[in-house]
Amino acid sequence: AQKITQTQPGMFVQEKEAVTLDCTYDTSDPSYGLFWYKQPSSGEMIFLIYQGSYDQQNATEGRYSLNFQKARKSANLVISASQLGDSAMYFCARDHSGAGSYQLTFGKGTKLSVIP
Amino acid sequence: DVKVTQSSRYLVKRTGEKVFLECVQDMDHENMFWYRQDPGLGLRLIYFSYDVKMKEKGDIPEGYSVSREKKERFSLILESASTNQTSMYLCASSQPRQLSSGNTIYFGEGSWLTVV
Numbered sequence: 001a002q003k004i005t006q007t008q009p010g011m012f013v014q015e016k017e018a019v020t021l022d023c024t025y026d027t028s029d030p031s032y033g034l035f036w037y038k039q040p041s042s043g044e045m046i047f048l049i050y051q052g053s054y055d056q057q058n059a060t061e062g063r064y065s066l067n068f069q070k071a072r073k074s075a076n077l078v079i080s081a082s083q084l085g086d087s088a089m090y091f092c093a094r095d096h097s098g099a100g101s102y103q104l105t106f107g108k109g110t111k112l113s114v115i116p
Numbered sequence: 117d118v119k120v121t122q123s124s125r126y127l128v129k130r131t132g133e134k135v136f137l138e139c140v141q142d143m144d145h146e147n148m149f150w151y152r153q154d155p156g157l158g159l160r161l162i163y164f165s166y167d168v169k170m171k172e173k174g175d176i177p178e179g180y181s182v183s184r185e186k187k188e189r190f191s192l193i194l195e196s197a198s199t200n201q202t203s204m205y206l207c208a209s210s211q212p213r214q215l216s217s218g219n220t221i222y223f224g225e226g227s228w229l230t231v232v
């Protein structure tokens with residue numbers, strides 16, 4: 001089974017500081033995608049950022065960027081200038097295909113707490 | 117915007133009851149998914165469907181079944197609820213082509229089920 005590893009169950013960061021959330025993955029596929037989702041306490045899963053394995057540059061979306069190191073099979077999420085509203089669970093996921101559909105396999109998540 | 121609606125946010129059911137969790141999406145997506153989320157375990161795929169009346173088992177299908185009679189609706193059924201099925205359940209949908217930043221998996225707000 002495809003495995004996604006998030007080694008940090010919980011993280012704290014001071015407001016306005018940057019924080020890096022770690023993610024490593026298994027794969028033998030040449031082509032794949034990596035995703036990060038945010039889940040506030042309300043429960044909804046919010047898509048943040050995507051990185052394709054053949055993308056030449058690291059993905060960025062506003063304050064979110066992805067530190068993609070293909071050889072190391074890591075796709076760490078960097079949040080710059082943390083805000084109190086960034087406090088949430090963060091999930092890393094990668095895609096795979098099977099039985100007629102494309103799916104996502106998720107890591108166990110990292111709980112980020114932003115301190116005022 | 118894509119809308120995935122789960123009929124119940126919070127449910128309390130008794131052991132042995134038959135439980136239906138309903139999910140509707142409004143974007144004409146072929147793929148629909150049911151995930152279960154537990155602390156420390158992340159999201160785990162229960163079942164998915166890539167077409168009407170089609171279903172495939174995910175990673176943890178035991179104790180669950182699904183129904184997809186219409187394209188927009190995907191139901192998760194607990195035939196005889198047990199306390200170890202107390203969890204949050206997330207429904208999701210996507211288009212059938214490869215996942216990307218333009219075609220992610222879109223989630224509902226989640227259903228918190230407690231079995232007593």
